[in-house]
Amino acid sequence: MRVIDLSVPVEPSPSEPVPVEIDFVSHADGADILGKPAGLDRTAFPNQMAVSLEHVRLTSHTGTxxxxxxxxxxxxxxxxxxxxxxxxxxxxxxxxxxxxxxxxxxxxxxxxxxxxxxxxxxxxxxxxxxxxxxxxxxxxxxxxxxxxxxxxxxxxxxxxxxxxxxxxxxxxxxxxxxxxxxxxxxxxxxxxxxxxxxxxxxxxxxxxxxxxxxxxxxxxxxxxxxxxxxxxxxxxxxxxxxxxxxxxxxxxxxx
Known part of the structure; x- marks a missing residue:
């Protein structure tokens, strides 16, 4: 079976008249965010890192x-x-x-x-x-x-x-x-x-x-x-x- 990707990426591009905004939260910053409710910072996590995430702003008509x-x-x-x-x-x-x-x-x-x-x-x-x-x-x-x-x-x-x-x-x-x-x-x-x-x-x-x-x-x-x-x-x-x-x-x- 072949699976052919027919989709453009969701990304900031001159082809998108409404700008795509992606804010990347690193693994280290993710550790600070997750640990904050418990009074912890990244030093409490293995390798001072937790999980990453992204904040994305776009329209429902962005990308494919x-x-x-x-x-x-x-x-x-x-x-x-x-x-x-x-x-x-x-x-x-x-x-x-x-x-x-x-x-x-x-x-x-x-x-x-x-x-x-x-x-x-x-x-x-x-x-x-x-x-x-x-x-x-x-x-x-x-x-x-x-x-x-x-x-x-x-x-x-x-x-x-x-x-x-x-x-x-x-x-x-x-x-x-x-x-x-x-x-x-x-x-x-x-x-x-x-x-x-x-x-x-x-x-x-x-x-x-x-x-x-x-x-x-x-x-x-x-x-x-x-x-x-x-x-x-x-x-x-x-x-x-x-x-x-x-x-x-x-x-x-x-x-």
Whole structure:
């Protein structure tokens, strides 16, 4: 069995517009903290050390994460939109389908591209498939351009996948829609409100989740025949949860 890591690290990075802050508490400082209630300091511990820890400040959308319906709006299909802790775990473990759409285009992924790629790989979507979209955007991780230079997925392509039973769609870019500056351009050029986060807001009509900031999708080495595990952290009442997304390939099936 091969397990392929599809997650970016949670770390201070120029690619994260909201700074990640990590304060490291050393083993020696940990001894002072743990011993303080009993009037002890680090000298009471073996080698003057206890256990370390970290204090982390970040958003629920930092790093590789899963967006829940509640992120897109308060209502989904006429009901209260579910938060990340309320969704079935079965959604986040399933057969993977990798669509290679690293074409160099700056346009959002279209229905025609999705259909053509599915035909190329010879796959018909089934309910429960977890679709991963490779656009090559993860190559920019670690630079400010990761936040601004990527394709995104169009509303129609999102609807195409969800209407065929796909509950989870992942992409290797900062966001699922087009970058904000392109959406703002479309808005000011007459697109109106429909130009702003159209794929996200489709989630007010039908339940689905999106994984943002995947990486290493080409490392899977196949379009189908693998399992995706992308269980989100159980953040009560939250619109998203961090995940360590992986692809699992049975070695017996490896070429």
């Amino acid at each position: 994460h899963v967006d829940a319906p509640a992120h897109y709006g308060p209502i989904c299909a006429g009901e209260r939109a579910r938060t990340i802790d309320e969704l079935p775990l079965e959604w986040f473990v399933g057969p993977g389908v990798l669509l290679d759409l690293d074409t160099g285009s700056e346009d959002v992924v279209s229905v025609a591209e999705v259909e053509a790629e599915l035909q190329r790989i010879g796959h018909q979507l089934s309910p429960g498939d977890i679709v991963l979209i490779n656009t090559g955007a993860d190559a920019r991780w670690g630079s400010p351009s990761y936040f601004t230079d990527f394709r995104g997925v169009g509303r129609d392509a999102t609807a195409y996948l969800v209407e065929r039973g796909v509950k989870v769609i992942g992409i290797d870019s900062f966001g699922f829609d087009a970058p904000f500056h392109r959406m703002l351009r479309d808005y000011t050029e007459g697109g109106g409100p429909a130009a702003l986060w159209p794929a996200h807001l489709y989630g007010r009509e039908r339940e689905y989740c999106q994984i943002e900031r995947l990486t290493n999708l080409t490392g899977i080495g196949r379009s189908t025949g693998f399992t995706v595990v992308c269980l989100p952290v159980k953040l009560a009442g939250a619109g998203a949860g961090w995940c360590r997304a992986v692809a699992i390939v049975d070695e017996q099936d490896c070429p």
